[in-house]
Amino acid sequence: MTSEALRQSFLDFFEAKKHTIVPSAPLMPSSPNLLFTNAGMNQFVPYFLGEQKAPYGRAADTQKCIRAGGKHNDLEDVGFDTYHHTFFEMLGNWSFGDYFKTEAITWAWELLTEVWGLPKERLYATVYSPGKGDPAEFDQEAYDLWKAIFEKEGLDPDVHIVNGNKKDNFWMMGETGPCGPCSEVHIDLTEKGDTKGSLVNADSSRCIEIWNLVFIQFNAEADGSFKALSEQHVDTGMGFERVAGIMATTEGFTDFSKPPSNYDSDLFQDIFTHISNLSGNTYRGTVPENRDDLSGEEMTDVIFRVLADHIRTLSFSIADGILPHSDGRNYVLRRILRRAILFGKRIDLKPGFFAEMVAPLVEKMSPFFPELADQHKVIYKVIKSEEQAFERTLDRGLKLLDRITAEHDKITGAQAFELYSTYGFPIDLIQLVGRERSVMVDIIGFNAEMEKHKSLGGHQTEVISIVEAGEEDSRTQFVGFDCRDITKIETELSGHIIGEEHDFLMFSQSPFYAEMGGQVGDSGVADLGGYKIEVIDTIKDQAGRYLHKVAKDESYNDWVGKQAVLSVDCDRRRQTQRHHSATHLLNYALREVLGNHIQQRGSHVAPGHLRFDFSHYEALTPEQLERVEHIVNNAIIDNSPINWYEIPYEDKPDDVIGVFGEKYGSVVRVVDIGGFSKELCGGTHSRATGELGFFKITQETAISAGNRRIEAYSGHSAHTMAVEFFDRLHHMATKLSCKPSEIEKRLNILLEQRQKLEKKVRGLEQKGAAEQGSALLEKAIERDGLKLLSGKVSVSNPGDLRGLAADLSKKLGPSVIVLGSVSGDKVTLVALCTPEAIEKGFKAGDVIRELAPKVGGKGGGKPDFAMGGGKDANALDSALSEVF
Secondary structure (H helix, E strand, O other): OOOHHHHHHHHHOOOOOOOOOOOOOOOOOOOOOOOOOOOOHHHHHHHHHHOOOOOOOEEEEEEEOOOEEEEEOOHHHHEOOOOOOOOOEEEEEEEOOOOHHHHHHHHHHHHHHOOOOOOHEEEEEEEOOOOOOOOOOOOOHHHHHHHHHHHOOOOHHHHHHHEEEEEEEEEOOOOEEEEEEEEEEEOOOOOOOOOOOOOOOOOOOEEEEEEEEEEEEEEEEEOOOOOEEEEEEEEEEEEEHHHHHHHHOOOEEEEEEEOOOHHHHHHHHHHHHHHHHHOOOOOOOOOOOOOOOOOHHHHHHHHHHHHHHHHHHHHHHHOOOOOOOOOOHHHHHHHHHHHHHHHHHHOOOOOOHHHOOOOHHHHOOOOOHHHHHHHHHHHHHHHHHHHHHHHHHHHHHHHHHHHHHHHEEEEEEHHHHHHHOOOOOOHHHHHHHHOOOOOEOOOOHHHHHHHHHHHHHHHOOOOOOOOOOOOOOHOOOEEEOOHHHOOOOEEEEEEEEEEOOEEEEEOOOEOOOOOOOOOOOOEEEEEEEEEEEEEEEEEEOOOOOOOEEEEHHHHHHHOOOEEEEEOOOOHHHHHHHHHHHHHHHHHHHHHHHHHOOOEEEEEOOOOEEEEEEEEEOOOOOHHHHHHHHHOOOOHHHOEEEEEEEEEEHHOOOOOOOOOOOOOOOOOOEEEEOOEEEEEEEEOOOOHHHHOOEEEEEEEEEEEEOOOEEEEEEEHHHHHHHHHHHHHHHHHHHHHHHOHHHHHHHHHHHHHHHHHHHHHHHHHHHHHHHHHHHHHHHOOOOEOOOOEEEEEOOOOOOOOOHHHHHHHHHHHHOOOOEEEEEEEEEEEEEEEEEEEHHHHOOOOOOHHHHHHHHOOOOOEOOOOOEEEEEEEEEEHHHHHHHOOO
C-alpha cells in the first residue's frame, strides 16, 4: 500500500464512522507557549479545556507536526536512527463528549487488522495500572475491552495485554487540566514475532508503539487531586511515517527479517533518488552502532536521512509562513537548514543543492497538501537565499574548524561560540566533528559565552516598570476611538504618580490613546479647574491604567478625586490614525503582491510617518513596490469605509489577520477596511480611506536576514513630501534650463560629458605617472643581483601607486620598489618585492612597517606587496632616502 493510499484509507475509515474530516492546522501554533504545532491535539485544546464548544462530536485528521525545539526536540537524533523526524504527520481520531473507550478500542483493532492487515498475533495492548502514588484506578474498562478482543481472536490476554504506570499510560496536558489513562497498541517486529510482550515499553526498535488511544476523563486540580470531567473525550495519535515504514520494510507484513525503518516508505524514496542523482551515492539503510565511530557507508546513510527529513521540515514550515530567521522558532528552522547544508557538504554536494530538493518534495506531497504547490516559488526562493547567505561564511568557518582541531585536542567555549555566532555552525554539528576527530568541545564554556551574549544584548532596551499592577477596577476606561468626540471629555483625576523627570496623571476614563500596538500615545490638554496642563504623551502600565505624562508639579495631589476636562490634540491624532489605517492597507497589499507568507514583525505608527516590519526573503523590486503603492492608493481613491467591531475570539472569521505572538483576550476588536483588509487591532483609525489622501513608500530595506522594513507617508505628511519634491524638480529644471520632464535626459547628457572629461584627465594623469616612472628608473641602484628603487611621485589617485610600482617592476626585473606620494596633508606608501627579492630576505610588509612611522603613520602587508600611510608630508623625502 502506498503512503498516499494508507493516509486516505485512515480518513475514509473514520469518515465512514461518522467523523468530520478536518484539515491539518498550520505549523504556526495558536498557543504562545509552543514553538511549532507538535501534536495532533494542539488545535483541539480549547474543546478539551471547555473554552469553546466543538462544532462536531467526532473528527479525524492528519496533522502536520514539528518537534525540533523546546520540550519535544528530536533534532539531534535525526539521521542517526531510522525513526526520529523533525517533521512528521500524526493521524488521529477524536471524540468530544461523544463516543468513548468501547468505540475507540474496537475501531482501532478493526482498522489495524481488518483494513490494513496487521498480523494479530504480533499486536499488544497496554492498559493503565497505577503505581505507588499514581493517580486514578486501574483502567478496568479498557482491560475488559481488550480481553474480549484477544479472546475472540484466540489470543491469550495475559500475554497480549501489558500493564503500564503513569509514566507510560497516563496522559496529561500539563500539571493541571484535562487528563486520563491511555491505551497503546504495540507491534512485535522481531523476525519470529514470539517475544510474548517482553519487549513492550522496553525501548526496543523491534517492538514499537504504533497507536496511542487517550481517554480524557479527569481534570488535574491545582491541589493534586483528580476530578471526573462532566464530558469524556477521546484523543488518539498514530505516527503516519512509522506505519508507512513498517508496511514498506515488511513488504506488507510478509518479511520481518529486516529492522524497521520509517525511511523505507515511498514518502522518502523519491527524495533519496534525487539525492543519489546529485551526489552519485546510494542509500543502503545502515544504522550506526556508535555515533562516535561511523563508517563511510553509515555516514552516507545518516546524511541521506538528515537531508530527506530536513527538506520536509523547511518546505512545510515556509508554506505555513514560518521563515528562517535569527530567533525563536525561526532560528530553529535556520539551524535545521544549516545542519542539512553541513551534512550535504560531507558527500560533496554543490552549493545550492538544498533548494533543488524542494521540487521532488512538492511533487510528492502537494497532492494532499496543496499549500506546498501554492507556495512552491516562495519555498524555493527562501531556501536558496538562506543557502547563499550561509555559503558566504561556510568555507571560512570550516577552515577555522579544521585549524582548531588540527592544532588542539579541545574546542574551547569561546571557539565554539565563534563558530556558532560568526559562521552559523549549529553546536551539535561542532560536537559531531569533534567526536569524529577525537576533540572535546567545551559545552559548559559555550553556554557561558551564550549567556554572556544574551546579557549584553539585554542592555539594548531599558524596561522601566513605573507602577505595580493594580486591581481590575483600576483600569482606565478608554473613550477615544471616535476622533469626532475626543475633546472636552469630563472625567475625574483618580491618581498621581511622581516620576524622576515627569509626573503622570491617571483619570477614571480618558480619550487619550496610550502607546501600544505600534501606535504612539496621544498628546493634548488636561484642564484641572481652569489650570490647563499639557499632556506630553500617554502610556499604559501593567494594571491597564493610562498614564498621562505631564510636567512635574506638586499641586496635582490637591486635584485627586476632583473633576477634570480632557482634550486630545485632534490634528495630531488624525494624522496618526491615518498612518495606522495606511499600515493595515500596506499589510494587505504586501500579502496580495508577495504572498500569504508575509508576517508582521513590528510597526511604528506616528503622526509624521509609518514603519512596517515584515518577514520576506528578498528585497522588493521596483515593480513590486509600485504594485503595492497602486493597491493602497486605489483603496484610498475608492474612499472605502473603515469599520470596527468586537466579537468573541472563537467567532473570529478565518480571513481576519492577527499579529502572531500577541496575546488576545476572549473578546477581540476587528478593524475592517472596505471588506478586504481585516485585522485584529486595538488602535484608532480613520473612518474612510479617503481621509488618507495619498500614500507613498520612501524606503524598503533589510533589517535582518528574512526580515524587511518599509517606511512610508500618508495624509498631510505625504502631501508635504510630494510638494517638496515637485518644488525641487522645478528648481532643478530652472538650473538646467529645461522642462521638469526633460531633467533626466539633460542629466544623462551631462553625465556622458563628465565621463568623457574624466577619461581624458585620467589619460593625462597616467601619462604623467609613466613619465615620472621613466625618470625614476634612472635612480635604481643594483645590489646583489637586485634593482633597488625608492622615490617620490605625484599622482592624483593614491591607488595609482600600485599600478606604477607594478609597471616599474616589469621593467626592472628582480627588484624591490618603494614609492611615496602626497595628497593634501596625507602620505601614501607602497612597497613591492619580486620573488627573487623575497628569497634574498626582503619583505614588502616589513619595509612598510619600518618606513610608515617615519611619516607619522603605520602600515603593513604581505611579503610581495604592502601599503601604508602617514600624516607628515614634510618627512617623506627624508624617509624614502633612508630605505636603501
